[in-house]
Amino acid sequence: MVRVPLEFAKPTMRLAKPICDAKGRVLAGSGSVLTPSVVRLLRRLAIQTVVVAGGDDDIAGWEAVRSLADERRLLETRMGEVVPRSARAMLQEALDRRLARRDRRLGSETDG
Amino acid sequence: MASQALAQVTPDIRRRIERLRTIPTMPRLIERVVAALDDAEIDLGRVGELIEVDQALTAQILRLANSAFYGAQGRTTHVAPALVLLGTTVTRSLVLTSSVFDLQKVGLRGFWEHSIGCAVAAGALAKVTQRVPPEEASAAGLLHDLGKVIIYRELPEDFATIVERAHTEGRSFRAVEQELLGVDHAEVATWLTARWHFPPQLAEPIAFHHHPGRAWRAADHAAIVHLADILVRAVGFGNGGDALVPEVDPAAWARLELTADMLDRVLDQFDFDLDQALNHAVLD
Numbered sequence: 184m185v186r187v188p189l190e191f192a193k194p195t196m197r198l199a200k201p202i203c204d205a206k207g208r209v210l211a212g213s214g215s216v217l218t219p220s221v222v223r224l225l226r227r228l229a230i231q232t233v234v235v236a237g238g239d240d241d242i243a244g245w246e247a248v249r250s251l252a253d254e255r256r257l258l259e260t261r262m263g264e265v266v267p268r269s270a271r272a273m274l275q276e277a278l279d280r281r282l283a284r285r286d287r288r289l290g291s292e293t294d295g
Numbered sequence: 296m297a298s299q300a301l302a303q304v305t306p307d308i309r310r311r312i313e314r315l316r317t318i319p320t321m322p323r324l325i326e327r328v329v330a331a332l333d334d335a336e337i338d339l340g341r342v343g344e345l346i347e348v349d350q351a352l353t354a355q356i357l358r359l360a361n362s363a364f365y366g367a368q369g370r371t372t373h374v375a376p377a378l379v380l381l382g383t384t385v386t387r388s389l390v391l392t393s394s395v396f397d398l399q400k401v402g403l404r405g406f407w408e409h410s411i412g413c414a415v416a417a418g419a420l421a422k423v424t425q426r427v428p429p430e431e432a433s434a435a436g437l438l439h440d441l442g443k444v445i446i447y448r449e450l451p452e453d454f455a456t457i458v459e460r461a462h463t464e465g466r467s468f469r470a471v472e473q474e475l476l477g478v479d480h481a482e483v484a485t486w487l488t489a490r491w492h493f494p495p496q497l498a499e500p501i502a503f504h505h506h507p508g509r510a511w512r513a514a515d516h517a518a519i520v521h522l523a524d525i526l527v528r529a530v531g532f533g534n535g536g537d538a539l540v541p542e543v544d545p546a547a548w549a550r551l552e553l554t555a556d557m558l559d560r561v562l563d564q565f566d567f568d569l570d571q572a573l574n575h576a577v578l579d
Contacts, residue, residue: 190570261540270543277558
């Protein structure tokens with residue numbers, strides 16, 4: 184089970200948790216396939232992330248929403264050794280700022 | 296160099312590599328469409344008529360023109376207006392590659408994502424730096440790993456071995472393919488782009504995305520695709536065949552004159568355009 188941004192939803196994914204409206208009515212039940220029509224409905228409701236079934240084998244690494252600290256650790260691992268004030272360092276700093284902006288946008292919804 | 300390495304590989308591998316040099320040949324229809332696109336007095340109506348003979352190609356052109364990425368949003372129903380929207384460079388690359396590969400079809404999701412990501416990143420870099428037309432940069436980014444697709448199609452067992460070894464040994468895909476085949480995907484793609492007469496704006500970034508300093512006719516395109524390849528790997532989107540983020544070529548970096556503010560704008564543009572491109576892929 185993993186939370187993914189709605190923009191990365193695919194018709195091969197199934198909801199692992201139901202999505203309800205403000206009155207508690209189920210809009211899409213657990214197990215619902217994220218077909219284009221379901222995704223369009225969720226988009227109209229301004230849903231930003233959904234919890235889908237499957238683990239790391241089913242979901243590409245970049246799709247899962249992780250905490251900012253985890254994202255930063257992964258970025259550092261990918262970049263490896265970085266010489267200060269180099270082009271690579273400038274790129275890494277820009278990517279770090281991007282992660283912070285993305286985190287603010289998605290609101291760190293990592294609690295499931 | 297790769298040609299020296301080729302002399303040292305086994306006769307069996309050499310035979311297989313030589314086979315790569317000779318295929319694939321260009322289908323007759325594609326040849327006619329490309330010739331019409333290259334005509335100095337280009338007639339897009341005529342090009343459209345030629346393309347409409349092929350249903351799959353027509354669908355591909357209309358699909359892209361109507362995507363959120365290009366903005367026609369379902370308003371373009373005929374090929375000729377779609378060609379105006381896409382421009383001849385993008386159309387040419389679509390036409391040329393349509394008969395060679397469809398990464399989604401061959402089931403290499405990570406590689407397809409890497410190509411889409413590189414296209415979006417190259418387009419974002421072009422928009423912010425304003426050094427080349429964004430659609431040209433995107434097309435070159437989309438095709439930059441064409442050589443890997445050719446190796447996958449023609450030498451599938453070797454391709455699988457390269458992927459496996461790059462993963463288990465923590466080495467670059469390129470280093471393993473050079474060791475195993477004596478050539479890398481960039482050189483393989485160079486044979487194809489020469490044979491198919493790709494324009495320099497596409498051929499040079501494809502050939503030199505690992506060594507952008509070797510480009511001489513489309514140096515800005517090569518620098519942008521080089522950095523786009525690195526950027527999309529650093530973001531962690533898709534799979535280029537290994538988990539490594541290559542070093543940035545100092546000359547390419549200096550050429551693009553990117554500031555911290557420009558990099559922020561590139562990454563915001565990348566996120567926005569990638570979202571658009573993926574939404575199209577999902578919702579289409």
